Amino acid sequence: MSASSDQSRFSNLRAQAEILDGEDGLRHLRDEFHVPTKADIKRTTLERHPQQQQDRNDPAPADETTTCTYMCGNSLGLQPKRTATRINQYLQTWSTQGVQGHFKPLDDSPLPTWLDADARAAKLMAPIVGAGESEVAVMQTLTANLHLLMSAFYRPDPKGKHKIILESKAFPSDHFAVLSQIRHHGLSPDTSMVTIESPYSEDALITTYDIQSVISKHAADTALILLPGIQYYTGQLLDIPTITAFAHKHDIFIIWDLAHAVGNVPLHLHDWDVDAAAWCTYKYLNGGPGCIGGMFINSRNSLVTTTITDEVPERGYGKRLSGWWGNDKATRFQMETKFHPVKGAAGFQLSNPSILDITSLSASLEVFELAGGLAPLREKSKKLTAFLEQALSVLSEDAKKLFRIITPSDPDQRGAQLSLLLADDLLNPVMKEFEKSGVVVDERKPDVIRVAPAPLYNSFADVVAFAEAFETALLAVRK
Numbered sequence: 001m002s003a004s005s006d007q008s009r010f011s012n013l014r015a016q017a018e019i020l021d022g023e024d025g026l027r028h029l030r031d032e033f034h035v036p037t038k039a040d041i042k043r044t045t046l047e048r049h050p051q052q053q054q055d056r057n058d059p060a061p062a063d064e065t066t067t068c069t070y071m072c073g074n075s076l077g078l079q080p081k082r083t084a085t086r087i088n089q090y091l092q093t094w095s096t097q098g099v100q101g102h103f104k105p106l107d108d109s110p111l112p113t114w115l116d117a118d119a120r121a122a123k124l125m126a127p128i129v130g131a132g133e134s135e136v137a138v139m140q141t142l143t144a145n146l147h148l149l150m151s152a153f154y155r156p157d158p159k160g161k162h163k164i165i166l167e168s169k170a171f172p173s174d175h176f177a178v179l180s181q182i183r184h185h186g187l188s189p190d191t192s193m194v195t196i197e198s199p200y201s202e203d204a205l206i207t208t209y210d211i212q213s214v215i216s217k218h219a220a221d222t223a224l225i226l227l228p229g230i231q232y233y234t235g236q237l238l239d240i241p242t243i244t245a246f247a248h249k250h251d252i253f254i255i256w257d258l259a260h261a262v263g264n265v266p267l268h269l270h271d272w273d274v275d276a277a278a279w280c281t282y283k284y285l286n287g288g289p290g291c292i293g294g295m296f297i298n299s300r301n302s303l304v305t306t307t308i309t310d311e312v313p314e315r316g317y318g319k320r321l322s323g324w325w326g327n328d329k330a331t332r333f334q335m336e337t338k339f340h341p342v343k344g345a346a347g348f349q350l351s352n353p354s355i356l357d358i359t360s361l362s363a364s365l366e367v368f369e370l371a372g373g374l375a376p377l378r379e380k381s382k383k384l385t386a387f388l389e390q391a392l393s394v395l396s397e398d399a400k401k402l403f404r405i406i407t408p409s410d411p412d413q414r415g416a417q418l419s420l421l422l423a424d425d426l427l428n429p430v431m432k433e434f435e436k437s438g439v440v441v442d443e444r445k446p447d448v449i450r451v452a453p454a455p456l457y458n459s460f461a462d463v464v465a466f467a468e469a470f471e472t473a474l475l476a477v478r479k
Helices: 003-023 027-032 038-042 081-102 114-129 142-153 172-184 208-221 240-249 355-371 374-393 427-437 460-477
Strands: 136-138 163-167 193-196 222-228 253-257 276-279 294-297 403-405 418-422 442-444 448-451
Touching: 003 374, 003 460, 027 081, 027 355, 081 114, 081 355, 114 136, 114 294, 114 355, 142 172, 142 222, 142 253, 142 276, 142 294, 163 172, 163 208, 172 193, 172 222, 193 208, 208 222, 208 240, 240 253, 355 374, 374 418, 374 460, 427 448, 427 460
Parallel strands: 163 193, 163 222, 222 253, 253 276
Antiparallel strands: 136 294, 276 294, 403 418, 418 448, 442 448
């Protein structure tokens, strides 16, 4: 293919991207985020080295002003600009109020008291997952929350229902959690763990039929199912309502790991009658690395029908691991040693949450409110991912021989992510080329890169920049 035809292909894409970006009603949200420059991601120091400082009259080098192509929101979302503002307000509260920050509202601060910070975060989170406020708790971290849910709702009977079903390619920590829960109950994974894999797909895609078939086969002795809303490796979006209903038909409790779904696709957990779910907040929710997690528990699973003064109050609520912050807020500071949970998901909390984490997360959730929620973001996301698919389709034939897309082509069966399976031994050299060109994507060994244009801050121009850099990298490293 000639150089002129190369230019024509990408020129046409750039022209199309310019039109799409101009029509994008959410394009202003990019200004809510810090997008690193190419120089930023190449630097090995926080600040520019003094020797790199330019005379103020000299033009800045291009890499200092050109943003990188960041397509890694499925691994870590970018930092909202308001995050530093909110964290500084929290630090100022701490420095000027000390312990009073727990209870004392400040007239000129947008932040809640620390006692109420988790409740405000749950209020902001509820519409993102399609739940009532009382069904959401912002707490702990993803795997810790999965363990807390399983400790409450996995009640195996070795002579009856004792198995846990999960997918064979689940994220490793989900496997670890299931294995340890089974062993904790004195059972063996050899007999109490069932994994789902498709007998037909070479790309680890699993159909709803595949899942239903395994459920049907093991329904008589299955106690719990753990599945991802979106499969991390392939980017496949599972049919959450259909699978949930099928599990309930067989009287099986199902937990959803929504790490790659929350903030990515619209969720309606309450309307779908989901039993329980857990998620992290540092990917599409942009809470920051290792930020606090979230949990959904259907209101029918978190009822409290007794009071603390009843003779046997524990008869009125389900078993769970208990902690101080799950205690009824009205009696929490009376320092009673008798636990009685608050109604809803908050009754499953353990310790008081990190206010630093919640403040960071809530800053990003404010941006979701500015966007108008998940519906408009999903509309843009579908366009972005479809445009990425289109851009990849017009790469040179030599480049297209070196990869294929393993994510479903149906927009309703995927989120923002496209997973690209590279030819053998190309992953490391391609990633090194990306470092040179200022492209940030996620790699999953041995041969997959995951490309995720996030609608809050990615543009259609970013998609073209990635496609150009990807073709250049492939052709540079081909054998």
